[in-house]
Amino acid sequence: MVVSPHPLATEAGRAVLERGGNAIEAAVAVAAVLAVVMPHFCGLGGDAVWLVCDREGRRRCFLGIGQAAAGVTVPTQAIPTRGPSSMLTSACAVDSWGHALGFSAANWAGQESFADLISPAIELADGGYTPSPSQDFWLDFRAQEHPAWPGFSEIFDHPSDKGVLRQPDLAASLRSLADGGYRSFYEGSLSEAIADGLAKAGSPLNAADLAATRTREVDPLALDYRGTLLLAPPPPTQGCSTLAIMGILSRFDLAETSPGTAARIHLLVEATKQAFLNRSSIGDPDFDTGKRDPAAVMLEAGTLDAAARGIDLTSAMPWPHPVNSADTVFFAVSDSAGRCASVLQSTYFDWGSGITVPGTGILWQNRGAAFSTEPRHPNCLAPGKRPFYTLNPGIAIRDGAPFLLYGTQGADGQPQTLSVLLTSLIDDGMAPQAALAQSRFLLGRTFSDSRDSLKIEGSLRTEEVDALSVHHHEVAVLPALSPIFGQAGVIRLSSDGTVEGAHDPRGDGCAAGVSLSPDQNR
Numbered sequence: 001m002v003v004s005p006h007p008l009a010t011e012a013g014r015a016v017l018e019r020g021g022n023a024i025e026a027a028v029a030v031a032a033v034l035a036v037v038m039p040h041f042c043g044l045g046g047d048a049v050w051l052v053c054d055r056e057g058r059r060r061c062f063l064g065i066g067q068a069a070a071g072v073t074v075p076t077q078a079i080p081t082r083g084p085s086s087m088l089t090s091a092c093a094v095d096s097w098g099h100a101l102g103f104s105a106a107n108w109a110g111q112e113s114f115a116d117l118i119s120p121a122i123e124l125a126d127g128g129y130t131p132s133p134s135q136d137f138w139l140d141f142r143a144q145e146h147p148a149w150p151g152f153s154e155i156f157d158h159p160s161d162k163g164v165l166r167q168p169d170l171a172a173s174l175r176s177l178a179d180g181g182y183r184s185f186y187e188g189s190l191s192e193a194i195a196d197g198l199a200k201a202g203s204p205l206n207a208a209d210l211a212a213t214r215t216r217e218v219d220p221l222a223l224d225y226r227g228t229l230l231l232a233p234p235p236p237t238q239g240c241s242t243l244a245i246m247g248i249l250s251r252f253d254l255a256e257t258s259p260g261t262a263a264r265i266h267l268l269v270e271a272t273k274q275a276f277l278n279r280s281s282i283g284d285p286d287f288d289t290g291k292r293d294p295a296a297v298m299l300e301a302g303t304l305d306a307a308a309r310g311i312d313l314t315s316a317m318p319w320p321h322p323v324n325s326a327d328t329v330f331f332a333v334s335d336s337a338g339r340c341a342s343v344l345q346s347t348y349f350d351w352g353s354g355i356t357v358p359g360t361g362i363l364w365q366n367r368g369a370a371f372s373t374e375p376r377h378p379n380c381l382a383p384g385k386r387p388f389y390t391l392n393p394g395i396a397i398r399d400g401a402p403f404l405l406y407g408t409q410g411a412d413g414q415p416q417t418l419s420v421l422l423t424s425l426i427d428d429g430m431a432p433q434a435a436l437a438q439s440r441f442l443l444g445r446t447f448s449d450s451r452d453s454l455k456i457e458g459s460l461r462t463e464e465v466d467a468l469s470v471h472h473h474e475v476a477v478l479p480a481l482s483p484i485f486g487q488a489g490v491i492r493l494s495s496d497g498t499v500e501g502a503h504d505p506r507g508d509g510c511a512a513g514v515s516l517s518p519d520q521n522r
């Protein structure tokens with residue numbers, strides 16, 4: 001089963017599974033196609049976070065997170081969100097693809113070549129594709145800004161009504177990767193072109209920074225939620241925030257509330273607030289040596305107990321805390337042998353830094369803007385440091401085997417959306433499509449509303465919206481199925497071998513299955 005936010009990417013992954021490839025191999029094909037057909041959310045110039053697991057007990061996390069330039073200096077003012085001053089971190093997505101394939105070959109008998117897996121992406125970059133409604137939406141959303149982004153309009157000011165969008169420079173970069181291998185992005189002829197283009201664009205990143213970029217393989221975090229083990233990536237990601245929300249909710253009987261009611265939403269929102277109170281302690285653990293692991297503190301039983309006690313079931317806690325904005329893509333793959341990959345890939349804000357590295361067709365991320373400039377902050381910018389990361393794909397384990405693969409777009413909205421999905425899937429027994437179609441909430445500011453209000457989808461019943469106001473939430477109603485509420489995906493694997501997958505009705509994606517017996521899968 002493959003689920004992704006774009007049909008062309010889903011089809012690329014499905015084709016790999018159909019010819020006997022495993023979940024990681026299919027995921028790399030999906031990732032490469034998404035880097036072409038969803039340039040507003042991800043690309044070669046961004047990062048990726050992976051969770052993988054199988055029925056044999058292997059559970060690993062690949063943190064494909066680029067580090068800050070070795071020569072970076074900390075500005076005295078806030079880091080810009082666009083332009084060369086936001087291009088402070090290297091891009092690790094491509095390295096994560098290669099790292100994942102190395103794991104595949106060593107543990108899952110993977111045999112697919114890197115060149116073959118990215119060939120559909122090359123064809124789409126070269127031959128073109130028609131931009132999706134999602135790409136149209138975010139191009140129009142930035143219509144007043146993107147004319148000022150150097151080199152952007154020449155490539156990406158191309159809505160669907162203009163027909164097929166071709167990216168010849170990106171196709172050439174992808175061919176160079178196919179010929180030279182994934183590390184040629186960081187060491188070799190392609191890396192030289194990238195480093196030269198970054199310098200011309202005004203970024204502090206150089207060839208040495210590219211060569212130093214490596215994916216970290218670590219153990220995922222884990223939390224038991226009513227007998228289901230939830231896995232999440234560790235710091236510098238916010239995976240511990242998602243697990244903390246679920247740990248707090250485990251202290252309540254959700255049978256006393258129903259999905260889509262003010263009582264359920266209120267509880268999820270207040271659990272989110274409690275978990276987010278400690279989130280500012282998260283930074284790159286390599287730079288926090290000697291300090292106690294913030295994830296361990298957040299997930300301690302005593303911390304979760306105290307957070308649960310801090311929730312008033314009748315009244316909202318005030319929430320004047322700033323939030324992070326970002327966009328990304330979630331995709332997941334399971335194969336017939338029960339091997340799974342759950343992945344998020346991103347260039348941070350929609351359209352990243354807004355700058356395409358000259359001569360390469362690679363739109364670079366603005367992840368440097370995620371750093372703080374406060375000297376004592378755990379996420380303060382420093383040479384070689386990885387920024388705080390909102391990406392947190394998830395996998396749930398039941399009876400020792402993968403049960404759920406899940407994730408969503410949406411920065412701070414990711415843990416919030418996941419709380420809706422996981423309670424619905426686990427507590428209420430909903431099918432993936434029904435869980436994804438529910439009304440969602442989003443606490444705090446969004447691109448379209450700067451108030452620290454509780455955003456609610458217009459599909460929620462009026463009486464429930466009114467009840468949230470009675471609970472002292474400052475409610476703002478936004479259109480139903482708005483892209484602001486993210487694009488999630490879910491795959492559910494049952495013990496009887498049934499596999500169900502679905503993608504968010506708020507986006508353009510889809511799920512596709514392949515009927516193969518375990519002996520047909522390598």
